[in-house]
Amino acid sequence: MKTQIKLLALLLICFSYSCSKDDDASDKEESVTDVYAVGYESDGTKNIAKTWKNGVATSLTNGANDANAASVHVVGEDVYVAGNENNVAVIWKNGIKTPLTDGSRPVFVFSVFVSGSDVYAAGMEVFPLSNGERYTARLWKNGVGITLNENKEHAWATSVYVHGNDVYVAGYEADPTTKKFVAKIWKNGMATALTNNLSGSTASAVFVSGTDVYVAGSDFIKGKSVAFIWKNGVATQLSNGTTDATATSVFVSNNNVYVAGSVNDPNQNRIPTLWKNNFPTKSFTKGIDPNANSVFVMDNDVYIGGSETKVATIWKNEQAIKLTDGTYKAQVNSVFVTKK
CATH class of the missing domain: 2.120.10.30 (TolB, C-terminal domain)
Structure with a gap:
């Protein structure tokens, strides 16, 4: 009986350790790094203000006027961009x-x-x-x-x-x-x-x-x-x-x-x-x-x-x-x- 109790305790410890490792691995997998960039890209006529998140571009302006995105600051889920459009x-x-x-x-x-x-x-x-x-x-x-x-x-x-x-x-x-x-x-x-x-x-x-x-x-x-x-x-x-x-x-x-x-x-x-x-x-x-x-x-x-x-x-x-x-x-x- 004592042997069975010891074996059960050992299994519980191993299971707990395994779950802990899985949790740690899960935490590492859930960590996400996002890279934001702002600037401009010309369309051949006008400069278009743009943001890039992890390489994916989003236009802030439509190309009707020259524009530029000069600075970016991110807080939580909010992305703030400063710049100018048509002065x-x-x-x-x-x-x-x-x-x-x-x-x-x-x-x-x-x-x-x-x-x-x-x-x-x-x-x-x-x-x-x-x-x-x-x-x-x-x-x-x-x-x-x-x-x-x-x-x-x-x-x-x-x-x-x-x-x-x-x-x-x-x-x-x-x-x-x-x-x-x-x-x-x-x-x-x-x-x-x-x-x-x-x-x-x-x-x-x-x-x-x-x-x-x-x-x-x-x-x-x-x-x-x-x-x-x-x-x-x-x-x-x-x-x-x-x-x-x-x-x-x-x-x-x-x-x-x-x-x-x-x-x-x-x-x-x-x-x-x-x-x-x-x-x-x-x-x-x-x-x-x-x-x-x-x-x-x-x-x-x-x-x-x-x-x-x-x-x-x-x-x-x-x-x-x-x-x-x-x-x-x-x-x-x-x-x-x-x-x-």
């Missing part, structure tokens, strides 16, 4: 368009970020003047826009990131005296210059990790555009300055800092570049006129969005995933990855 700033939520402006003047949105129920967008709006026009850095929260720059010089807002209750916007503004662009970060509307007003600098992207604020951009040194990363206002030069270069996107994961951008070769051909912790990795494309516009990291997989040889492309760990066939020019402006 109107637009937010698409799950494909449904909400204009931010009325079309009376040109407006461009470059970045979108969603925090809770609030939708933020950053961009540039053109205001007419009696003797020309003025570009202004703009931030929209739930469709209500404010101007960030204080002076009457040109300014751009290129990227927005929300961390807790703080809203960070990267961009650049012309100095009233030198007329040179100065890379800036606005925190809750208060501007901080990242460089002096003598050289000419731009800030393209902002990312916040913990208490650290990272900004990617460029500064002109001895007549060359040099790629830079700023961490809490402290600059680190990424390119060597012998040819033009720029940093366009930044992402931080597991204390590693990834920056996407480009460096020109001696013949002035643009070479898309990924820097990891301030050091360039090996080249991941040999296409014609390529670019790297966006970087996103998920589970140590590095995704870069851009284009090569007119083809909208995502590189996953340096392997190209082509989203278009190259018939017409197309590119990815922003990439976002979710796992559930």
Whole structure:
């Protein structure tokens, strides 16, 4: 009898262990990674704003007007895309368009970020003047826009990131005296210059990790555009300055800092570049006129969005995933990855 009880207990343990393994396997099988990208594809006449989910394209516009999808942010099942159509700033939520402006003047949105129920967008709006026009850095929260720059010089807002209750916007503004662009970060509307007003600098992207604020951009040194990363206002030069270069996107994961951008070769051909912790990795494309516009990291997989040889492309760990066939020019402006 004792032997039978022991045997029964052993069988129950084995069965329980087997079920546990099956459950673990089931959990792993149920984990799904979705890769979103946004940008545009020409139809030969107009640029059509598009999204791609796992390589499957959806048109956001019908081709009646030029349009562009500049940035994507995914929260749960909701996909937010910022861009513009026929000079109107637009937010698409799950494909449904909400204009931010009325079309009376040109407006461009470059970045979108969603925090809770609030939708933020950053961009540039053109205001007419009696003797020309003025570009202004703009931030929209739930469709209500404010101007960030204080002076009457040109300014751009290129990227927005929300961390807790703080809203960070990267961009650049012309100095009233030198007329040179100065890379800036606005925190809750208060501007901080990242460089002096003598050289000419731009800030393209902002990312916040913990208490650290990272900004990617460029500064002109001895007549060359040099790629830079700023961490809490402290600059680190990424390119060597012998040819033009720029940093366009930044992402931080597991204390590693990834920056996407480009460096020109001696013949002035643009070479898309990924820097990891301030050091360039090996080249991941040999296409014609390529670019790297966006970087996103998920589970140590590095995704870069851009284009090569007119083809909208995502590189996953340096392997190209082509989203278009190259018939017409197309590119990815922003990439976002979710796992559930």
